[in-house]
Amino acid sequence: MSLARASLLLRQKHAVGSVSLIQRRFASHDSHAHDEHHDDTHYSREAGFSTPFWRNTVLLSLLAVGFYKWAPSPNQDVYLTRWLAQYTTPSEFWAAINEKHLLMSQQASDNTILQADAKRPNVHRYRYPQILDTGSPHLHPVGRVSDTSSTAVRSG
Numbered sequence: 001m002s003l004a005r006a007s008l009l010l011r012q013k014h015a016v017g018s019v020s021l022i023q024r025r026f027a028s029h030d031s032h033a034h035d036e037h038h039d040d041t042h043y044s045r046e047a048g049f050s051t052p053f054w055r056n057t058v059l060l061s062l063l064a065v066g067f068y069k070w071a072p073s074p075n076q077d078v079y080l081t082r083w084l085a086q087y088t089t090p091s092e093f094w095a096a097i098n099e100k101h102l103l104m105s106q107q108a109s110d111n112t113i114l115q116a117d118a119k120r121p122n123v124h125r126y127r128y129p130q131i132l133d134t135g136s137p138h139l140h141p142v143g144r145v146s147d148t149s150s151t152a153v154r155s156g
Contacts, residue, residue: 110145126132133139140146 137146
């Protein structure tokens with residue numbers, strides 16, 4: 001018997017005649033209802049143009065108009081423009097990379113076309129393939145020596 005079970009039995013013996021302090025709670029019978037407090041206080045929503053939505057809309061509109069009015073024109077040389085240009089990659093670099101990529105893509109395309117159009121070499125099927133064995137050195141009878149007098153040894 002486990003200790004938890006033994007302590008439960010002891011507690012039940014002490015609670016004889018009174019309501020048991022430990023009650024079984026099943027998930028299907030447990031109360032999952034939310035306690036709703038019905039107060040008489042009711043908060044109404046604000047009406048009109050004094051809500052935060054309209055306040056934010058007016059502020060953003062004023063900010064956009066002010067930026068448009070006092071922002072530098074695109075042809076002005078501003079510090080921020082110079083700073084961004086310092087950290088951007090020059091267009092010549094990207095043009096060189098794009099050209100290299102184009103050439104490599106063209107080479108890959110040519111290789112793909114070459115492989116797709118490739119055909120296996122024509123095979124000549126002999127009617128009697130044994131005819132190829134007539135000159136084989138393995139078909140000489142024992143003791144017969146091939147004539148190698150006209151063979152010259154190359155010095156390398």
